[in-house]
């Protein structure tokens with residue numbers, strides 16, 4: 001059973017008030033005409049973006065998306081919850097972040113005394129583990145070179161309308177995990193994003209793909225070290241039923257699962 005330990009702050013970036021994914025009861029989301037008319041009973045489909053990199057479109061049901069928001073809100077408001085990570089340059093990342101399993105931070109990477117309030121990272125929730133594992137299985141049906149993995153880390157990012165993430169590789173996991181090409185599973189919920197991926201940091205040479213609520217990207221094997229980033233968030237693009245049932249604030253929630 002996970003018990004948060006409230007220890008002395010380790011990093012001086014303690015949020016003054018917790019960042020909530022959920023809107024206050026009375027506020028309403030402004031929804032565009034297009035949004036109101038959208039059909040949410042879309043069929044799932046699959047696109048192999050490149051060897052080892054698979055996009056599962058419209059994969060996570062609205063019910064599961066609502067549950068994802070609930071889980072992230074519960075832990076995101078608790079000890080070591082959502083905060084805006086700082087960089088060595090003094091700048092801050094353009095998103096709010098929290099972690100399950102192990103804490104990762106741009107300054108400390110995966111470190112023992114990591115969380116800004118000294119607390120322990122909660123284990124990855126069973127529901128989330130199950131969603132990530134099923135995603136891998138289904139991606140393997142389209143690319144059998146993608147290895148299996150057990151997700152023991154989940155980094156949760158929340159982007160507001162102005163949020164973004166520069167081109168980078170996910171390469172702080174263990175050398176064993178990286179050598180085996182164990183995949184990263186990325187689940188998107190809420191507003192859509194223009195997602196970039198490519199062979200290097202150069203955004204001009206990157207490929208661009210739209211990630212919508214319920215989409216999953218799996219990148220492992222030959223694509224484990226792919227450069228990737230978030231170019232823009234598209235305001236008012238989240239599915240109406242998701243907003244109604246979860247009260248998710250405007251923006252995009254992204255969960256990336258990894259095996260350390």
Ligand SMILES: O=C(O)CCC(=O)C(=O)O
Nearest residue numbers: 155157170186230254256
């Ligand atoms: O938000 C996304 O789609 C990507 C997140 C990501 O690359 C990361 O957390 O390492």
Ligand SMILES: [Fe+2]
Nearest residue numbers: 168169170228
């Ligand atoms: Fe990443």
